[in-house]
Amino acid sequence: MTRGFEIVSKYADQGLNLPYRATKQAAGYDFEAATDFTLPSIWKLNFIKVLWQLRHGETATDADLDTAAKVLKPYLVPTGIKAYMNADEYLMIANRSSNPLKRNLVLPNGVGVIDADYYDNPKNEGEIFIQLLNFGIRDVHIKKGERLGQGLFMPFLAADNEAEVTTTRTGGFGSSGK
Numbered sequence: 001m002t003r004g005f006e007i008v009s010k011y012a013d014q015g016l017n018l019p020y021r022a023t024k025q026a027a028g029y030d031f032e033a034a035t036d037f038t039l040p041s042i043w044k045l046n047f048i049k050v051l052w053q054l055r056h057g058e059t060a061t062d063a064d065l066d067t068a069a070k071v072l073k074p075y076l077v078p079t080g081i082k083a084y085m086n087a088d089e090y091l092m093i094a095n096r097s098s099n100p101l102k103r104n105l106v107l108p109n110g111v112g113v114i115d116a117d118y119y120d121n122p123k124n125e126g127e128i129f130i131q132l133l134n135f136g137i138r139d140v141h142i143k144k145g146e147r148l149g150q151g152l153f154m155p156f157l158a159a160d161n162e163a164e165v166t167t168t169r170t171g172g173f174g175s176s177g178k
């Protein structure tokens with residue numbers, strides 16, 4: 001076992017496809033969405049707020065801003081996939097170049113880094129999520145099976161004289177603290 005992909009147990013009977021390379025020499029394994037998913041436009045509420053303000057001369061309340069904040073954030077789109085790899089490797093998640101052009105979707109984290117110790121973590125079994133932000137003016141409806149992004153297995157190097165790291169990964173997305 002060197003590196004590869006598996007389906008997360010809770011998706012076992014959902015007919016998911018493992019990530020795959022679309023052409024002979026493609027570097028990235030394309031990941032599909034595990035479920036239908038809606039990515040709200042980050043502008044929508046802002047437009048409504050501004051129009052409301054222009055028409056009625058009222059400023060937005062804190063409650064309005066809280067509602068807007070729910071939409072103005074990146075979403076974690078589930079893939080139902082986990083990846084195993086050697087200890088000196090990681091899986092880089094990159095956007096598909098067609099996503100910004102065709103669907104106004106960007107990876108707000110630039111690239112995603114899937115650590116080798118994320119695999120089978122106790123919190124979510126190592127499920128990989130693709131973080132996406134919809135900068136278009138309309139909501140984007142993703143269908144199960146649509147390709148969201150690509151994963152590239154990469155080697156990494158460690159620095160000299162590094163203090164021994166003893167912390168075990170328990171999850172992702174801020175699990176190791178601030």
Ligand SMILES: O=c1ccn([C@H]2C[C@H](O)[C@@H](COP(=O)(O)OP(=O)(O)OP(=O)(O)O)O2)c(=O)[nH]1
Pocket residue numbers: 093109111112113114115116118127128129130131171172173174175176177
């Ligand atoms: O696009 C991404 C990025 C990360 N992850 C998962 C795998 C990764 O191993 C873990 C932690 O990612 P990272 O170290 O980049 O985020 P963090 O904010 O430092 O979280 P943590 O404190 O859990 O390390 O979250 C994803 O599923 N998708």
Ligand SMILES: [Mg+2]
Pocket residue numbers: 176
């Ligand atoms: Mg981290």
